[in-house]
Amino acid sequence: MSEVTPVLLDEQLCFSIYSASKKFNHFYQSALAPFKLTYPQYIALLALWEDAPLTVHQLGQRLELDSGTLTPLLKRLEKQGWVTRVRSRTDERQVLIHLTAMATAKRDEVYQRIGQCQTLLGMSDEEIETLMTDLITVKAQLDQVSHQRLIDKQVNLQK
Amino acid sequence: MSEVTPVLLDEQLCFSIYSASKKFNHFYQSALAPFKLTYPQYIALLALWEDAPLTVHQLGQRLELDSGTLTPLLKRLEKQGWVTRVRSRTDERQVLIHLTAMATAKRDEVYQRIGQCQTLLGMSDEEIETLMTDLITVKAQLDQVSHQRLIDKQVNLQK
């Protein structure tokens, strides 16, 4: 007999993560309001502060976002003075994203702000690390299953 | 001296969650492709399968989404035959979201499909429960801090 197990919203890990993600988003959006940065704009800057310049493609790999998302996002960051977009001279296909002097100058101010807000969360380094480790495991599983999908024909995810 | 701690993308809990959320989204979107359901549409149906009819407001509380998101989403679900939107006769302000016969008929098929995909993830109930508990803690912290923000003037999050 194929008894079907009910799927309850509150028992779904995906929903917990989805909901936590949105809350984090708002949290940082508020925290970064003085800089008029959205959360995705902020993580783009984080990646660039670590290692600029980057091509759109490289940034996309780092943030797991494609050009359809990044191109308009970077245009907005450019308009607000954080980055410049220059076509590479050695390979005209790529666009290099450079940080402006303003972005470099404001880096520590943003770092500090984020540091303050993280303190407010009151989570220990161990707690954070444990949670992140678990999330990495989940992500690895999701990647593996998505990859499997391309090979396995029995439980084919894609229509 | 105010030494500023660098903020590294890969050490950010928010980014782990953000990235995991997107991956889950794709995972379910693929899994539900036979039903042509997006992830947010799917969780709306989950809530309704548990307890329909619901007003837009009630559904919004359940999913933590507002009418700006739900109204168009529900119109799409209506267009595809999953729900009906009927203005309440007792209170003309509210719109009741009912499940169609098709939605009721397809419920178990969707439940089953989701069950299969969760099995693919290969996570134990304990693992899932632990992770969800931790996420609930984080969300509670975020809520508390956001609420604090409205009172505390010293580290004011909002500009």
Add this chain to the structure above:
DNA sequence: TCAAATAGTATTGTATACAATTAAATTGTC
């Protein structure tokens, strides 16, 4: 009772996301 406040939904505007397509530049192969 009726003006003011409140509640519920819809609309508008801005900003992601991402699939699919297009366009341009580069590379590999003969």
Add this chain to the structure above:
DNA sequence: GACAATTTAATTGTATACAATACTATTTGA
């Protein structure tokens, strides 16, 4: 060197998200 295949961005179209506003129906208070 020609040219097909590949790489990289940009564009287009659809679907969230959400703040802010508008609009209507209901409730409340003087």
